[in-house]
Amino acid sequence: MNQPLQRSVGGEPVCSQGLRPLCSAERETLGVRECTCISDESDGLLEFCDVPLKEKKLLEVKLGELPSWILMRDFTPSGIAGAFQRGYYRYYNKYVNVKKGSIAGLSMVLAAYVFLNYCRSYKELKHERLRKYH
Amino acid sequence: MNENLFTSFTTPVILGLPLVTLIVLFPSLLFPTSNRLVSNRFVTLQQWMLQLVSKQMMSIHNSKGQTWTLMLMSLILFIGSTNLLGLLPHSFTPTTQLSMNLGMAIPLWAGAVITGFRNKTKASLAHFLPQGTPTPLIPMLVIIETISLFIQPMALAVRLTANITAGHLLIHLIGGATLALMSISTTTALITFTILILLTILEFAVAMIQAYVFTLLVSLYLHDNT
Numbered sequence: 001m002n003q004p005l006q007r008s009v010g011g012e013p014v015c016s017q018g019l020r021p022l023c024s025a026e027r028e029t030l031g032v033r034e035c036t037c038i039s040d041e042s043d044g045l046l047e048f049c050d051v052p053l054k055e056k057k058l059l060e061v062k063l064g065e066l067p068s069w070i071l072m073r074d075f076t077p078s079g080i081a082g083a084f085q086r087g088y089y090r091y092y093n094k095y096v097n098v099k100k101g102s103i104a105g106l107s108m109v110l111a112a113y114v115f116l117n118y119c120r121s122y123k124e125l126k127h128e129r130l131r132k133y134h
Numbered sequence: 135m136n137e138n139l140f141t142s143f144t145t146p147v148i149l150g151l152p153l154v155t156l157i158v159l160f161p162s163l164l165f166p167t168s169n170r171l172v173s174n175r176f177v178t179l180q181q182w183m184l185q186l187v188s189k190q191m192m193s194i195h196n197s198k199g200q201t202w203t204l205m206l207m208s209l210i211l212f213i214g215s216t217n218l219l220g221l222l223p224h225s226f227t228p229t230t231q232l233s234m235n236l237g238m239a240i241p242l243w244a245g246a247v248i249t250g251f252r253n254k255t256k257a258s259l260a261h262f263l264p265q266g267t268p269t270p271l272i273p274m275l276v277i278i279e280t281i282s283l284f285i286q287p288m289a290l291a292v293r294l295t296a297n298i299t300a301g302h303l304l305i306h307l308i309g310g311a312t313l314a315l316m317s318i319s320t321t322t323a324l325i326t327f328t329i330l331i332l333l334t335i336l337e338f339a340v341a342m343i344q345a346y347v348f349t350l351l352v353s354l355y356l357h358d359n360t
Contacts, residue, residue: 088163092166096166096174096176097166097173097174098174099174100175101174101175101176105176106164106176109163109164110219110222113160113219113222113225114222114223114224114225117222117223117224117225117226118223118224120146120148120153120224121142121146121224124138124141125224127138128138
C-alpha cells in the first residue's frame with residue numbers, strides 16, 4: 001500500500017494514480033515534510049481512530065468509557081472460562097514456558113496462594129494479634 | 135486456645151460457597167502438560183521425577199497390575215502435592231480431612247480386592263488362611279484374617295489423616311510456644327525455634343513419605359490380587 005514518493009520539480013509530493021500523498025504536519029526533518037502515498041479509497045488512518053469500544057484493550061479505553069467497557073465484557077460462563085484460560089497461558093508463557101525458567105515462576109504462584117489463604121482466614125487471624133484490646 | 139487450635143482444620147467456606155473445591159483443584163495447576171519432546175525446565179523436571187517414581191513402584195507388577203499405573207501415579211502426585219502445599223503458611227490441607235482420605239482409600243482398596251476375587255477367586259480366598267497353621271486354630275485365624283483385610287482401608291485413611299494432622303498441630307503449638315516465650319526468656323525461645331525448624335524439616339519429609347506409603351500399600355494390595 002505504501003509506495004515510494006516521487007517529488008516533482010517544485011518540491012510538491014506526487015504519487016502514482018489512485019494514491020494520494022499523506023504528509024505529517026508536525027515533523028519537518030531538514031525542512032522536508034515526511035510524506036507517504038496511501039491508497040485513495042481507504043481512509044486507512046482515519047479508521048484506526050474509530051475502533052469499536054468492544055474490541056479495545058483495557059489500556060486503550062478512556063476513563064469515561066470505562067463503565068460501559070466493563071459492562072460490555074463477556075460474562076457468560078464460557079467467556080469467564082476463556083478469560084481464566086487466557087490469563088493462565090499468559091502467565092505460563094511468560095514465566096514458565098521459557099528456555100531458562102527459574103524458581104520465580106513457581107514462587108510467584110505460591111506467594112499468591114499464601115496471600116489468598118491469608119485473606120480467606122483473616123477473620124480468625126484478627127483475634128491473634130498481640131494487642132491488649134481486640 | 136482450644137477453639138483456635140482446630141479452626142485451621144475446618145473446611146473453608148466463603149459466603150456459603152465451598153471454597154474447598156478450588157483448594158483441592160489448585161495442585162493441578164502446578165503440573166502443566168507438554169506435548170514436546172524437549173519442554174521447559176519445569177515440565178522436564180516433573181517428567182523425570184514421575185518416570186523415576188513410576189519405574190520404582192510399578193516394576194513389581196505384572197502386565198495386568200501395570201494397567202493401574204496412571205491411577206497410582208496420579209494418587210502419589212495428588213497426595214504429595216496437597217501435603218506439601220499444606221506446609222505453606224495459612225493454607226488448608228485437604229488430606230487432614232478423614233472424609234477425603236476415606237474417599238481415596240476405600241474405592242482403591244475395594245477395586246484391588248474385587249479384581250482379585252473376580253479373576254483369581256481361589257487364590258484370593260486362600261489369603262484368608264496362612265500356610266502351615268495347625269488345624270484347631272483355623273476358625274480363629276480365618277476370623278482374624280478377615281478382620282485384618284477389612285481394616286486395611288480404614289488403616290490407610292486414618293494413617294494419612296493422623297500423620298498430617300498431628301504434624302500441623304505440632305507446628306502450631308510449638309510456633310505459638312516460641313512466640314509466647316520470646317518475651318519471657320530469649321534463650322528458651324531460641325531452643326524452641328530450633329525445635330520448630332527441625333520439625334518443619336520432618337514435616338516436609340512426612341508429607342512426601344505419607345504419599346509414598348499410601349500409594350505403596352495400594353500397590354501391594356493390587357499385587358496380591360492380580
